[in-house]
Amino acid sequence: MxxxxxxxxxxxxxxxxxxxxxxxxxxxxxxxxxxxxxxxxxxxxxxxxxxxxxxxxxxxxxxxxxxxxxxxxxxxxxxxxxxxxxxxxxxxxxxxxxxxxxxxxxxxxxxxxxxxxxxxxxxxxxxxxxxxxxxxxxxxxxxxxxxxxxxxxxxxxxxxxxxxxxxxxxxxxxxxxxxxxxDRAGFVVNRLLLPYLNHAVTLLDHGVAGRDDIDNAMKLGVGLPMGPFHLLDLIGLDTAYEIMNVLFDESRSDRHVPSPLLRSYVAAGLLGRKSGRGFYGDPGDGPQEKAPARTVHVVGSRELADRLEAAGFKDTEDADVVLQVGGSTPVSGRTVRVQLKGQVAELATSVLTEQEAVLGARDLLKIAGYTPVPCKDRAGLVVDALLYCHLNDAVRMYESGYASIEDIDAAMRLGCGYVEGPFELLESIGLAKVRDGLRDLHAEWRSPSSAPAPLLDKLVTAGLNRFPRP
Ligand SMILES: NC(=O)c1ccc[n+]([C@@H]2O[C@H](COP(=O)([O-])OP(=O)(O)OC[C@H]3O[C@@H](n4cnc5c(N)ncnc54)[C@H](O)[C@@H]3O)[C@@H](O)[C@H]2O)c1
Structure with a gap:
């Protein structure tokens, strides 16, 4: 024609x-x-x-x-x-x-x-x-x-x-x-994007991390063009809530349950940029309190230890703050578990962690050149919890025969401004790492949708780090 x-x-x-x-x-x-x-x-x-x-x-x-x-x-x-x-x-x-x-x-x-x-x-x-x-x-x-x-x-x-x-x-x-x-609810882009944004709202609602910290984590730690709360404000919280409802009505999946926090923002008329206020725009937004650390002990990262030493901090075992890079949940109130992701340092706090130690760790990591993201010590912390589930959704979408790998990657690059599409991201992070991260998330939350997609699991079991493309 x-x-x-x-x-x-x-x-x-x-x-x-x-x-x-x-x-x-x-x-x-x-x-x-x-x-x-x-x-x-x-x-x-x-x-x-x-x-x-x-x-x-x-x-x-x-x-x-x-x-x-x-x-x-x-x-x-x-x-x-x-x-x-x-x-x-x-x-x-x-x-x-x-x-x-x-x-x-x-x-x-x-x-x-x-x-x-x-x-x-x-x-x-x-x-x-x-x-x-x-x-x-x-x-x-x-x-x-x-x-x-x-x-x-x-x-x-x-x-x-x-x-x-x-x-x-x-x-x-x-x-x-x-x-x-x-003709499936949300097509490719909204079906992948909205559940990820909704998941970020759930983490905020559960107090796993704060709004700015989650936005920083995804922008600076993953390289997405915008953090999830900024993006939700731009899309409109009412539109986002409505799309989640449509997705849930079709799939009945736990992954598509609209966050109750999103619903209460909508009910309050806080719709994002179009109404002047959503997750951002609260007149009470202000700087956080500060508590400078004096001494520090770094475990598990020579690079972090060197950066802090270069900034004039003396590393001593009985320090005010212990920065433990990697490892499992710390059992001392002075110890903060740190996960380094590019520019971002996630600071995982347990029920034992003292507030002074968190504030001290936050300042120290800023001085060392990272963007600190304080969060609760939960599987996947912020970045992996949000990103791995998002990538898993893409694998499930491909596995269900809905769209090809090339189309899903192209859709997310061109529709959302991602530098890499979900499959490209999966391959650059490593399929085994994502599969194992999803297993940890599933073991903690037991939600069916966080279980690794069968195809991802099979590829890792076969020792592959690449999705099949024609
Ligand atoms: N806004 C987005 O980011 C976006 C992105 C992709 C798709 N969409 C979809 O695009 C559609 C429009 O969304 P929008 O954001 O542009 O809405 P909008 O409210 O900005 O524009 C809708 C326009 O339709 C006009 N209109 C209403 N009834 C009409 C009628 N009977 N005949 C002719 N014109 C009529 C209105 O006067 C208005 O100018 C929706 O289906 C939406 O889901 C929106």
């Missing part, structure tokens, strides 16, 4: 960006909004976004004019009659979207492909609202659409495979990487 003209219904956060993406690829766009006021907002959105690209030198004034001229703005759905494809980006409500799909089906020519940008609703149910279910797909863009390189192309059991392929080719023409997936 040539895709000479497309329709975009709803020109909010996503729709305006999607209209811009089509227009930039030289395609005529009819943008439809509910009323004149919303249409003006959509126009302003397009002008702002292309204006920014102009300021950054990514578009010339002439190119910007051409892009804007390709978009016709209207409040009449009838203007979509001759579109080759119509994509909707109206609010995430099944009844409203189903009504729109039924009307588009009546209005549009028989060959028009109808697409939805839904993040969590079943595409199959939208297809069923039309008389052309074989020509209905999900085309899931990421925010901001002009910047993010991924499009999840969602086919249902009734989608014509040719239509799916054409939409995939269209995504390539738009300069995006398409990932073909079936």
């Amino acid at each position: 040539a895709f000479e003209m497309v329709g975009v219904v709803g020109l909010g956060t996503m729709g305006a960006g999607i209209a811009e993406v089509f227009a930039r690829a030289g395609i005529q766009v009819a943008g439809v909004e509910a009323d004149e006021q919303a249409l003006a907002r959509g126009r302003a959105h397009l002008e702002r976004s292309t204006g920014r690209a102009l300021d950054k030198g990514k578009l010339t004034p002439a190119e910007r004019e051409e892009i804007l001229a390709r978009v016709t703005l209207t409040t009449s759905r009838a203007d979509l009659r001759d579109a080759d494809l119509v994509i909707e980006a109206i609010p995430e409500r099944m009844d409203v979207k189903a009504e729109l799909f039924a009307e588009l089906d009546r209005l549009c020519k028989p060959s028009t492909i109808l697409a939805t940008n839904t993040s969590s609703l079943p595409v199959t149910a939208l297809a069923a609202a039309t008389g052309r279910p074989d020509r209905v797909v999900g085309m899931h863009f990421f925010n901001p659409a002009p910047v993010m390189g991924l499009v999840e192309v969602v086919g249902t059991v009734v989608t014509d495979p040719g239509v799916r392929a054409e939409v995939g080719d269209l995504a390539v023409r738009l300069g995006k990487t398409p990932v073909e997936v079936d």
Whole structure:
């Protein structure tokens, strides 16, 4: 199909960006909004976004004019009659979207492909609202659409495979990487990302570590572009909670139980950036108290001992603070177990650890050039607990036949800005290390979802450190 003209219904956060993406690829766009006021907002959105690209030198004034001229703005759905494809980006409500799909089906020519940008609703149910279910797909863009390189192309059991392929080719023409997936809640990215974010909220709720410490651990210790609480505030806590509910309704897995803490934030109207306050933005946010350590004893890391000695600390056995790198739960109140992960030093405290020792250890590790992350002495501490379960989810997703290793890696790189996809990360950490970490987590929490995925276990047993790729 040539895709000479497309329709975009709803020109909010996503729709305006999607209209811009089509227009930039030289395609005529009819943008439809509910009323004149919303249409003006959509126009302003397009002008702002292309204006920014102009300021950054990514578009010339002439190119910007051409892009804007390709978009016709209207409040009449009838203007979509001759579109080759119509994509909707109206609010995430099944009844409203189903009504729109039924009307588009009546209005549009028989060959028009109808697409939805839904993040969590079943595409199959939208297809069923039309008389052309074989020509209905999900085309899931990421925010901001002009910047993010991924499009999840969602086919249902009734989608014509040719239509799916054409939409995939269209995504390539738009300069995006398409990932073909079936109609399962959350598709690839949200199905992997949201349970990990929800898990971070659970650790906070259980008091395993604090908000800033968990964010630091995942950003600096793993190299993710953003910590989970910053990301949740950006996504919107209500949206995150809703997606967790959709995932749980489909899977009934313990991994998908929405955190009660997330629910109480939503109930309190603290939705993140959109409401001005979520996990961040509390006026009570302030610096933590300080208690400088005087003497230190380091066990298990020559490098840490050297760094502290170079900073002028004398290593003595009867020190105020003992930093034990690795090993098992310490049995002295002065000893803090330390796990070094890149720039991050996790400080595990047990029921015996004295508060003075924790504060002293935190300062010492800062002086030694690490970002300290105080946490409770639980299996996996913060980084491994969050990361290994997240990676395990990716293995289970592949194992269930939902998506290929390449697609899952590409989706997480392009959709979430990861430097490495989950399988690349698994291989660079070492499959055996992750499998063993998951076994420890499972032994401690006994949650079925933390048991190593059977494929991971089998590969390690076979002595392999690589997933099978064609
Ligand atoms: N925001 C994101 O990060 C994101 C990312 C991927 C997918 N999505 C999905 O995209 C869709 C839209 O989300 P959004 O964040 O852009 O919402 P939004 O609220 O910013 O925009 C929705 C727009 O639809 C318009 N609208 C409402 N009813 C309409 C109708 N009957 N006809 C025409 N226009 C109508 C509204 O005026 C508004 O401009 C949702 O399905 C959402 O799940 C959102």
